[in-house]
Amino acid sequence: MSVGNIIVWIVWIAAAAACIGSALAVVALRNALYSALALIGNLISLAVFYLLLSAEFVAAAQVLIYAGAVMVMFLFVIAYVGWDKDIAWTGGPRWQTLGSVVAAAALLCELVVVIVLGAANDLKRTDHVSANFGSASSVGRVFMSNHLLAFEVISIVLLVAAIGGVILGAQKQRRRSGGLR
Template identity: 55%
Template sequence: MPLEAPVEVMLAASAGNVLVWVVWVVAALALLSSGIAVVLFTNPFYSALSLIGNLASLAVLYLLLSGEFVAGAQVIVYAGAIVIMFVFVLAYLGGRADAPWAGGPTLQAAAAVVAAAAIALEVIVVIALAAGDQLSDTAEVTGAFGSPAEIGDLFLSDHLLAFEATSIVLLVAAVGGVILGSAMPQRSKAGAD
């Protein structure tokens, strides 16, 4: 084994580290800016579109945390299904503009800023107090961690009940969506009058 091999390995590792940092910073900035865009866009259609950017940058972060299957499921379930559903409903309802700061800065807006900042501070303080000293040591994981095979194994062994309950939840949601979305029967309208 030549002597310079470990140095090369170290150099490659640090280059990989820099690359991961760059990807992380880009994904984090995209995550936060698209999250703020979702909240502040006047046009709900743009809000739904920025949610796609939010979900995509989250998927990148999941990949960095070696959650390959969750990242894929995130893109398919959220960007592929949920956002499309939002866009369909927006198209159906006409997507009226709704300015977040309509009527100037009100007491409600100021209270919302304070409440959101309080939630953030509270969670950061609690996590720092409860787990601050354990956050630096991260477990070593193998390449199989987070792979579809391991997720499937966990779902069909330790978490079988959650897996089966999930199917019932989805069935109930589908039936409820059909009932809510179908036209109201005529007699309920007559009863209301």
């Protein structure tokens, strides 16, 4: 094992521990504000994984857009709604809690079994990638040529979401009879 390999392994294990730990914290913490902060940690440790997988542009976009813009919006709304309000874990009976944990564990077991079965034969990655793999230029070239329709559809989705956000958040001044106030 070379020194570089050992360093990559150490970084990987640290990132994996941070990832799983912060994901558990998002679900387990009672306070929504702390959950959001834990999710920011989760997103940043995922960006470390993306760098290890030589996806530099996606890692940068993850930190800038996700951990930056989207989570700031989340924190604004949590502050608006009031983060000190404690809502209990579940409302339903005990079997509902148990059932959801069992369902999630079954999902994880199923996925891990599929990965282990696949890892035996066809999960061998190539050792070397081209120098600009994952750079903004290579991702942008593929995005703008092969996946141009997806790009345009994404822009329409974002436009519709922005309009929906404005309609949901707009304070209606005049009252109409019937519909939503």
